[in-house]
Amino acid sequence: MAKPNVLIIGAGGVAQVAAHKVAQRADDFGEIHMANRTRAKADAIVQSIRDKGHAVAERIATHTLDGMDSAAVAALIRQTGARIVINVGSPFINMTVLQGCIDTGAAYIDTAIHEDPAKICEAAPWYANYEWKRREDCENSGVTAILGAGFDPGVVNAYARLAEDEYFDKIDEIDIVDINAGNHGRYFATNFDPEINFREFTGKVITWQGGKWQENAMFEVGREWDLPVVGKRTAYLSGHDEIHSLAARYPQADVRFWMGFGDHYINVFTVLKNLGLLSEHPVKTAEGLEVVPLKVVKAVLPDPASLAAGYTGKTCIGDLVKGSRDGKQGEVFIYNVADHEEAFAEVGSQGISYTAGVPPVAAAVLIARGDWDVKRMVNVEDLPARPFLELLGEMGLPTRIIDENGDRPL
Known part of the structure; x- marks a missing residue:
């Protein structure tokens, strides 16, 4: 064929x-x-x-x-x-x-x-x-x-399915944790398209808990995670794509997404948001020019592709899944660790x-x-x-x- x-x-x-x-x-x-x-x-x-x-x-x-x-x-x-x-x-x-x-x-x-x-x-x-x-x-x-x-969404969804297939006949909690412990050496940058990155965090944080959709503000709920390789890191409850499909397959489970942020990122993000610079709605300048603030911010930030050379450190992304099989409670953490320098050496990213x-x-x-x-x-x-x-x-x-x-x- x-x-x-x-x-x-x-x-x-x-x-x-x-x-x-x-x-x-x-x-x-x-x-x-x-x-x-x-x-x-x-x-x-x-x-x-x-x-x-x-x-x-x-x-x-x-x-x-x-x-x-x-x-x-x-x-x-x-x-x-x-x-x-x-x-x-x-x-x-x-x-x-x-x-x-x-x-x-x-x-x-x-x-x-x-x-x-x-x-x-x-x-x-x-x-x-x-x-x-x-x-x-x-x-x-x-x-x-x-x-x-x-990866998230994607691989983390497969991690949940693996837990279903090989560990539990009832899943109670799925906590997806995404930690980037890398360092790109820039004052401030996003790891992928800044416009898409910021849009993830300027709205409500939506999670599936207690059999219903729950809303929080960004950076309202945080906790410390102790993960393989990257160690102890603070991650915050965030809205993310995979929650919206996993909740349909596992409606009985609490499904949450946690993303790691450093204080510097949070400070810069907060200033940009409070100034209205992360808005997707057009505004007019005093000269009569119509601009979209979010697109202006995107234009002045480094191209994420330019971060690859010299990026050091590792990522750790995984699912902590809790559930039961034959009435016995248990948990499993399924994860991957990726290395920025190794990625650059292989594919230039x-x-x-x-x-x-x-x-x-x-x-x-x-x-x-x-x-x-x-x-x-x-x-x-x-x-x-x-x-x-x-x-x-x-x-x-x-x-x-x-x-x-x-x-x-x-």
Whole structure:
């Protein structure tokens, strides 16, 4: 059977990792294509693959694409013969790229929930506002659509599913903890698109607790976590994509997301927010110029891709899952540790981009093999976790487990 052509949409830090990983796994695919609004950025990524000595770089074709135009997306899919689309562009293009896949029958993979540029923190569950409305269309068209196949969301969803499959018959709590103990050496920067990063934290913190949606303010609830490798770190209850699908699969459980922040980040963020500089709504200057404050802040901050060289330290991201089997209570911590310097040496990116960019390629490999080609829309926790996690281990993101038998590899 012919191997499927793959199309990568986007050319940021996560796309760079995804492209390198597709190049490394070229034997699993047919033709490889990259598309971005600015084609030169895709060309630069292909050059970085060439610089690593991958001969496959010579046959990676690049294209110009407006990802907000579903007809243009469908046309490019037809032109390239792509059967798998890895969408690692802005979350603003999710629905148009998804529609392009539905119109052409190509499989769809993304790494984050869709966002409307004009809205922040919509009604829960967030997936129900956009992607889940296309479930029937995907099933009727026989289209495999895997939502949120990054790390968080994505791998952490698979960790929860692994706990369900191999540890518990009833899950009571899922606490997802994301700690970046790295140092990029800049006064202030975000590890991925500043606009998307800030939008996560300017709205309400929404979690699923006690069988209902609960709201808190950002940085209202914090606690100290003692984690492998990175040690004791303070993390704050935050709203995040995976809560909104995990709550549907595990409605009896409390589902929370905790993200680590240092005092400096919190101070700068608070000042920017209080000054109105994180607003997504346009304002007019005294000279009559209309600007969006959030986009101005994005423009003056370092490009996240520029942080990779010289970034030191590690990340630790995992799920603390509590539950019971046959009435016996227990807990398990399933996690990964990634190294910023190792990520840069391998693919020229920092660790945050690495953890987000490897998983969608693993999902694409599983679709190409048929294991995850389910011909319908799913979130990662709806699929068997072990094949995904084992493949990720081969690709540079090994899973470790702390249970009653100690700390061990998957």
